[in-house]
Amino acid sequence: MVGSFGRHCACLVAAGSLVLVGTFESRAAADDANICARDSGEIAIAACSRAIKSGRYKGHDLARQYLNRGVERRLKQDFELALADYGEAARIDNKYADAFYNRCVIYNLRGDYDHALADCSLAIKLGPSPSATAESGGERLGKDRTISDYYSERGFAYLKKDDYVRAVLDLDNAVRLNPRNGRALKNRGLAYQAKGDTARGDADLEAAKQLGE
Numbered sequence: 001m002v003g004s005f006g007r008h009c010a011c012l013v014a015a016g017s018l019v020l021v022g023t024f025e026s027r028a029a030a031d032d033a034n035i036c037a038r039d040s041g042e043i044a045i046a047a048c049s050r051a052i053k054s055g056r057y058k059g060h061d062l063a064r065q066y067l068n069r070g071v072e073r074r075l076k077q078d079f080e081l082a083l084a085d086y087g088e089a090a091r092i093d094n095k096y097a098d099a100f101y102n103r104c105v106i107y108n109l110r111g112d113y114d115h116a117l118a119d120c121s122l123a124i125k126l127g128p129s130p131s132a133t134a135e136s137g138g139e140r141l142g143k144d145r146t147i148s149d150y151y152s153e154r155g156f157a158y159l160k161k162d163d164y165v166r167a168v169l170d171l172d173n174a175v176r177l178n179p180r181n182g183r184a185l186k187n188r189g190l191a192y193q194a195k196g197d198t199a200r201g202d203a204d205l206e207a208a209k210q211l212g213e
Helices: 002-038 041-053 059-075 079-092 097-110 113-126 143-160 164-177 182-195 198-210
Strands: none
Touching: 002 041, 002 059, 041 059, 059 079, 059 097, 079 097, 097 113, 097 143, 113 143, 143 164, 143 182, 164 182, 182 198
16 A cells, blocks of 8 residues: 555656646747747847747747747848748748738848739738737837838839839838838839939938938
8 A cells, every 4th residue: 555655646746747847838938939029139039949849839829930030030131041931931821911021021132023022912912910010129010000011112122123103103002101101202202213203203202311211
C-alpha cells in the first residue's frame, strides 16, 4: 500500500508540472506576440519568430506575426525576407489586405510595378483590417487613412508606368480620404506636371512640402 501511494503521488506531481510548463509556454508565446507587435528591430523580429514557431497561432493571428516581422525586415531593407513574410501572411489569410499592400510597397521599391498594381488593387478591393497600425508601432490607423495609403501606393505604380490619368484618379482618392497624405500630394503633383498641368502640379508639390515631403 505504501508503494502504491508513493507512485500515485508522483504521478500527481508530474501532471502538475506539465500543467505549469504548458501555462508558462502559453504566456511566453503571448508575450512574444505583444513584443512582435509593439517593439522594433531585431528584438521584434526575434519575438515574431518565436511566436510563429510556438505553434500557438493559427489563421489571421499567425498571418499577423508574419506581417509584423515583414514590416521590421523591410525597415532594415531586407526586402527578400520581407517579401517572403508578406507572401506567407497572404497565403495563410488570403483576405488580409495589409499583407497585399505591404507586398505592393516592396514591389514598388524594386520597380516591379505590374506586381505592385496587382497587389494594391487586391488590397483596395479587400479593405483594411480593423487592427491596421502605423509602421512605427502602436498607433492605430483609421479605415480612411489606411485605404488612402493603398490608393497612394497604387497611384505611385501608375505614375511610374506613365499612366498619368489612372495615377491622378488614385491619388485624388488618396488625398480625399486623407488630406494630410503628403506622399499622395507629391506624386499627384508630379503626375499633373507630367500631364502639362503645371499650376496644379506646383500647388500639390508645395502642399506636400508643407507636410514634410
